[in-house]
Each structure stands twice: as structure tokens, then as C-alpha cells.
Amino acid sequence: MSDATLDTIPATKAKPEDGTARPVSFRGGGFAPKPRRWVGLVVFLVLIAIAEWGTRAGWISALTLPKPSDVLQTFQELYASGLLFKHLGPSLSRLAVGAALGVSLGVSVGILIGLFSYIRAGMVPLVAALFPIPKIALLPLFVIWFGIGEGSKYALIAFGTFTPTVVATYGAVDNVDRTLIRMGQSFGLSWFSIVRKIVLPGAMPGILSGLRISLAIAIILLVAAEMLGAEYGIGAYILQAGSLYDLERLFAGVVILSVLGVLVSGAIAIIERRLLGWRT
Amino acid sequence: MDIRLENISHSYDDFEVMRDITLDIPDGRIVCIVGPSGCGKSTLLRFIGGLERPSQGRVVQVGNPPEGCLNPLTYIFQDFALLPWRSVEGNISLVLEDHGIKGARARAIIDDVLARTKLSDFAKALPKQLSGGMKQRVAIARALAVKPAVMLMDEPLSALDSQTRELLMDDLVSLWTRQPFTAVYVTHNLAEAVRLGHRIVVLSRRPGQIREIVELDTPLGEREYGDPELERQQKHLWQLMRDEARAADAELINV
Numbered sequence: 001m002s003d004a005t006l007d008t009i010p011a012t013k014a015k016p017e018d019g020t021a022r023p024v025s026f027r028g029g030g031f032a033p034k035p036r037r038w039v040g041l042v043v044f045l046v047l048i049a050i051a052e053w054g055t056r057a058g059w060i061s062a063l064t065l066p067k068p069s070d071v072l073q074t075f076q077e078l079y080a081s082g083l084l085f086k087h088l089g090p091s092l093s094r095l096a097v098g099a100a101l102g103v104s105l106g107v108s109v110g111i112l113i114g115l116f117s118y119i120r121a122g123m124v125p126l127v128a129a130l131f132p133i134p135k136i137a138l139l140p141l142f143v144i145w146f147g148i149g150e151g152s153k154y155a156l157i158a159f160g161t162f163t164p165t166v167v168a169t170y171g172a173v174d175n176v177d178r179t180l181i182r183m184g185q186s187f188g189l190s191w192f193s194i195v196r197k198i199v200l201p202g203a204m205p206g207i208l209s210g211l212r213i214s215l216a217i218a219i220i221l222l223v224a225a226e227m228l229g230a231e232y233g234i235g236a237y238i239l240q241a242g243s244l245y246d247l248e249r250l251f252a253g254v255v256i257l258s259v260l261g262v263l264v265s266g267a268i269a270i271i272e273r274r275l276l277g278w279r280t
Numbered sequence: 281m282d283i284r285l286e287n288i289s290h291s292y293d294d295f296e297v298m299r300d301i302t303l304d305i306p307d308g309r310i311v312c313i314v315g316p317s318g319c320g321k322s323t324l325l326r327f328i329g330g331l332e333r334p335s336q337g338r339v340v341q342v343g344n345p346p347e348g349c350l351n352p353l354t355y356i357f358q359d360f361a362l363l364p365w366r367s368v369e370g371n372i373s374l375v376l377e378d379h380g381i382k383g384a385r386a387r388a389i390i391d392d393v394l395a396r397t398k399l400s401d402f403a404k405a406l407p408k409q410l411s412g413g414m415k416q417r418v419a420i421a422r423a424l425a426v427k428p429a430v431m432l433m434d435e436p437l438s439a440l441d442s443q444t445r446e447l448l449m450d451d452l453v454s455l456w457t458r459q460p461f462t463a464v465y466v467t468h469n470l471a472e473a474v475r476l477g478h479r480i481v482v483l484s485r486r487p488g489q490i491r492e493i494v495e496l497d498t499p500l501g502e503r504e505y506g507d508p509e510l511e512r513q514q515k516h517l518w519q520l521m522r523d524e525a526r527a528a529d530a531e532l533i534n535v
Contacts, residue, residue, distance in 0.1 A: 183361035186329055187375040187426065188351050197374060201365045278365040280408045 066247040071255065074248040088256070091222055091234040094150065095260075098157025098225070099218040106162045106214070107207060110169020114203070115195065120170070127166050135160040136224040143228055153225035160221040161214040168210020169203065176202035205279065208272050215264045219257055234260075281343045281352065281429040281462070282307050283328060288337035290323065296487040297323065298334070303481060303490065305430065307343075308460040310500075312473040315483030316521060316528035321466040322434050324488070328464055329353040329432045345429035350379050354428035358435040360415040362407045362422075368394070369403040372422045379426075393421040396455065413444035417451065424455075431463040437472060446505060449475050457501045470517045474510045475503050482520050485528040492520055 048068050054060035055067040078084045113120045113127075135156055142152040142159075176199050184194040226235030234256050241249035283305040290298040298320045305311050305328075313321050326332040328339050330353065345352040362371050369390050376386045394400045397417045407415055416436060423431055437445045449472065455461070467473055473480050480494040496513060503510055 179357060179359055179361050180363060182331060183355070183357060186331060186351075186353075186355040187378075187422075189375070189378050193378050197377075198363065201363070204365075276365075278406050278408060280364075 066251050070248045071251040075252045075255070078249075078252060086232050087234050087237045090230070090232050091226070094153045094157060094225060094233065095218055095222055097150075098154045098221075099161050099215055101154060102158035102161030102218070103165050103211065103214055105158070106165025107169050109162075110166045110207075111173055111195070111199070111203070113166065113170040114173025115199070123166075124170075127163055131163045131167070135221060136227075139224060139228060148229035152228070153230070156225045157218050157221050161218045164217060165207075165210055165214045168213070169207050172203035172206020172210070173199060175206060205272075205276055208268060208276070212265060212268050215268070216261060219261055219264070223257070281341055281345050283430055283462075283464070284340045284342055285324075285328070286337050286340065288324070288327060288334045288339070290320065290327075290334045290336070291487075299487040299489050301337070301483075301488070301490055303493075305462065305464055307462050309478040310456065310463045310465055310476050312465045312467060312477030312480045313483060314467060314470060314473050314480060314517065314521070315488060316485045316525040317468065318528055318531070319483045319485050319524075320488035321468075321483060324483075325355075325432050325434050325464060325466050328430075329355055331355075346427070349427045349429050350381075351375070351426035352429040354423045354426055354431055356416075356419050356423050356431060356433045356436045358438050360407075360412075360419045360439075362415055362418055364407050367404050367406055368399060368410075368418050368421075371407070371418060372425050375422055375426050389425050393424045396424060397421040397451070411444070412440045413448055416440065416448060420452075420455075429462060431461055433463055433465045435467055436465075438467065438469065445469075445472070452476060453500045453503070470514045470521075473517065474514045476500065480517065482517060485524045486531070491524075 051060065051065055052068045055062065055065060075084075078087075109123065109127075113123050138159070139152070139156060142155045146152040146155045180198050180202065181194060184198050189197070222233070223235035223238060226233040227239055230236040234253055238250055238253035238257075241247075241253060285301055285303040285305075288298060288301040289296075301324065303311075313324060315321050323332065327334050330339075341352070363374065366374060372390050372393060373382075373386050376382070376389060381389065390403070391400070394403055397420055399414065399417055399421055402410065402414065402418075407418070410418065416439075419436075437448055440448065453476065465472070465476055474496065477496060478500075480496065482491045482494070483489065484491045494513065494517065498507075498509065
């Protein structure tokens with residue numbers, strides 16, 4: 001949606017008399033998003049307030065949605081019992097290892113695709129074939145390959161983050177300004193220097209925006225990875241609560257995932273601000 | 281070091297863009313190449329610097345580049361080609377790093393070229409903070425840093441407004457008078473050509489051929505804005521180009 005002003009539609013077009021001075025009506029502005037702090041927080045708070053009000057007043061039945069205050073209480077119990085960090089610890093390490101593997105592999109393959117015609121011709125169809133596979137469906141296969149322990153969980157998350165990272169990275173490399181590369185060549189820079197000093201920084205905006213998507217997918221896959229053979233972990237906690245129809249605990253777990261998502265996105269925003277300050 | 285172009289012809293598939301161009305670029309002079317759009321001026325410049333290969337003919341260097349020259353054939357591009365993520369000094373150090381020049385030696389070179397282009401106060405600025413004219417001065421400073429034997433300038437002032445263009449022409453003239461450099465200067469702007477060129481090569485429209493070579497003897501330092509002799513030369517050049525330019529304008533672009 002644009003920020004266009006809507007109040008400028010001219011009223012009745014009366015024929016002006018000759019010689020009268022009228023101000024020119026304003027019809028510019030808009031189409032330029034500006035930062036509006038706190039609006040996001042207000043949206044969250046309003047939605048939660050509506051849920052709380054509805055469940056208390058009874059027009060939302062307790063079976064449809066748990067009371068936000070009950071979810072908060074469950075969360076507090078979880079925290080007080082020390083179980084929160086017992087669940088969070090393994091989850092975060094799975095997320096970190098899996099995403100780091102997938103993203104670093106994805107960026108490397110993406111750059112190779114962007115730079116070499118043969119690798120592009122060979123890999124792009126392969127990536128297109130791998131991308132739509134629901135990675136969750138491959139979990140049993142990963143368990144056979146990498147064992148029921150942490151290996152299969154790392155592999156699932158890595159595989160899930162790999163494909164979107166590859167696609168984002170080679171797109172970003174394709175978009176690097178060719179005149180800058182020609183400039184590098186004309187000054188006799190080595191191939192490796194051109195890649196490191198021109199291609200890589202030039203592709204960074206695209207790689208980072210791809211990272212946002214990849215990491216969100218990593219959080220989604222975390223729950224899937226913990227479906228099999230995980231005693232502790234946010235995903236395991238949610239699935240356990242889900243199978244018992246314990247909605248309060250289910251929602252407490254979901255909230256943790258959401259917060260994780262917001263934190264990851266915030267972290268990327270900070271990285272963007274630091275690395276991409278040169279953008280106009 | 282001189283550059284010689286020998287019988288250069290070029291075509292894309294069976295589409296002829298250039299025919300039999302032979303040209304000498306003598307040391308210490310500025311050779312301007314003018315011509316209607318699409319006549320292959322910029323392509324010719326890319327041949328000279330080795331960024332592209334002609335289908336026939338060759339470009340030869342006569343003699344050796346001077347002592348201390350890091351990159352004999354150095355371009356200055358129309359769109360500046362500065363790395364937006366590097367500061368002014370970072371952009372200059374970029375072209376020194378690959379020659380192993382770092383630290384104090386790089387510092388000395390950077391300070392020198394920034395002083396020569398009057399940019400000393402802007403060493404830490406990012407390209408996005410600079411005006412078009414300053415960006416092009418950074419690009420000139422970067423080119424000077426590698427001590428080129430020949431500067432290859434591809435419409436260096438065409439992206440700038442006319443006032444900035446005048447100022448930069450003055451800067452180029454004073455750079456040249458202090459220390460004469462060899463340059464091939466491609467432009468479509470005849471005023472720039474008569475102001476900066478010792479020799480002006482007029483190309484015809486596609487397929488580009490040399491129509492005429494005009495020699496200007498007035499020393500660069502004495503050529504001024506609105507000089508009647510220059511005006512006369514400019515008019516003469518325009519006479520040569522006018523019909524070509526009109527015909528070139530009416531052609532379909534199919535490259």
C-alpha cells in the first residue's frame with residue numbers, strides 16, 4: 001500500500017473566472033515509506049488485547065483460543081522451572097549450526113553459479129529441482145543418513161536454508177554493476193581481488209535480504225527437525241503440547257518461535273545498517 | 281609511449297561497426313575522438329585498453345611505459361565507476377593494493393593525487409556524499425595514482441551539468457600543463473574536443489571510419505571559453521558531422 005494522500009481529489013470542477021488567482025492543488029507526495037517506530041508493537045498489543053478481551057468476555061471460547069494471560073502464566077512457569085533454557089539451548093544450537101552450514105554453503109555455491117557458466121548450467125536446474133521438495137518429507141531419510149541424534153537435525157535445517165540462499169546469492173551476483181567489474185579489470189586487478197573486493201560487496205544487499213528468508217525457513221524447520229528423537233527443544237515442546245491439545249503450552253512455544261523470528265530479523269537489520277551504510 | 285592503431289575493423293556477426301581505422305596516438309598529446317552516436321567511439325577506446333578485441337587489425341604500444349607506471353592504459357569512465365562501499369581514499373587504494381602498495385607508500389600516493397585533484401578534504405567521504413563533478417575528480421585521482429602512460433577517457437564529462445563540465449575542463453587543462461599526459465578522449469561534445477584536443481579525429485557514422493583529422497596548434501593553456509578561433513574549429517567540425525549525425529539518428533538500433 002502506498003502512502004499516497006487521498007484528500008486531493010478535486011471537488012466540483014467549477015469553471016474558474018478569468019484572472020482569478022487560485023493555489024495549485026497539491027498532488028505529489030506518498031510512495032515513500034518512512035520509519036514509524038512503535039507502530040509494530042502497537043499492532044501486537046492491540047491483537048493480544050482483543051484476544052484477552054474475547055476470551056474473558058466469552059465470545060471466543062476457551063477451546064478456540066487460550067487466554068493470553070494464561071499463556072503468559074504458562075510461560076512464567078516454564079521459566080521458573082528452568083525448563084525454558086533446557087528447551088531453548090538445544091534449539092538455538094541446532095538453529096545456529098544448521099543455518100550456518102546451509103547459509104555458508106549456499107553463499108559459496110551461489111557465487112560459483114554467478115561466476116562460472118558451466119557451474120550455472122549444471123547447478124541451476126538442480127537447485128530448481130531441490131527447492132520445491134518439502135524438506136520435512138526427507139526427515140526419515142536424514143535420520144537414516146545422519147543418525148537419530150543431532151546430525152539429522154543439522155542436516156535438515158542446513159538443507160532447508162541452502163536452496164533459498166543459493167537462489168538469492170546468484171541473483172545478487174548477477175545484479176552486480178558490470179561497469180565496476182570492467183573498471184577492476186581495466187586497472188589490472190586479479191580475478192580473486194575482483195571477486196573479493198567488487199563482486200562480493202556488490203552482492204551483499206541481495207545476499208542479506210535472502211538471509212532473512214533463509215533464517216525464517218530455518219526456524220520453521222527447527223520444529224520439523226525436532227519431531228523425531230528430540231527430548232528437549234522448542235519444537236519438541238510444541239509438538240508434545242500439540243499432541244496433548246494443551247493450547248496454553250502450545251502457544252507459549254509458538255510465542256518463543258515468533259520472538260526468535262523477530263530477533264533474527266532485527267539482527268539482520270543491524271548487520272544491514274552496518275554493512276550497507278553506503279547505499280543511497 | 282605511443283599507441284598505434286593498425287587497420288582496425290570490427291563487426292558483430294555480419295553487422296559491420298568499424299572499418300579500417302589506422303591512427304597514431306603520440307606521447308604527451310590529447311587525441312579526441314568525436315563522431316555521431318553509434319559510430320563505435322567507445323568500442324574503439326575499449327580496443328585500445330584491451331577490454332575488447334577487434335575482429336581485424338591490432339593495437340600496438342610503441343616504446344615502453346615510463347618508470348614507476350603501474351597500469352599503462354588507464355580508463356576514466358563516463359559513469360565514474362567508483363565502488364560505492366569504499367570511501368574516496370578506499371577507492372584509490374583499491375587500485376594500489378593489487379600492486380602490493382600498502383601503508384605509508386599508499387598513503388603518500390593517495391595524498392599526492394588527492395591534492396592534485398583538490399580533494400584532500402574529502403578523503404573519508406563516501407561516493408554517495410559527493411556531487412557528480414567530485415566523483416569524476418575522484419576517478420581522475422584514482423587514474424593518476426597508477427601513473428598511467430595513456431589515459432583512456434570515455435565521455436568523462438558527459439554525465440555532468442554544463443557548469444561542472446567547464447570547471448572540470450579547466451582542471452584537466454591545468455593537470456596537463458603541469459605534467460603533460462597522453463590521452464585518448466572520446467566525446468560527442470565538440471566544445472570539449474576543441475578545448476582539450478591537440479588532435480581531433482572525426483569518425484563517420486556506422487560503419488565507423490576516419491573522416492578527417494584536425495590538428496589544433498593553440499596551446500591548451502591559452503584556449504579559453506568562447507575563443508573565436510575555437511568556435512570556428514567547432515563550427516567546422518559540426519559541418520563535418522551534421523549530416524552523419526542526422527542520418528545516424530534516423531537509424532534503427534539493432535545491436
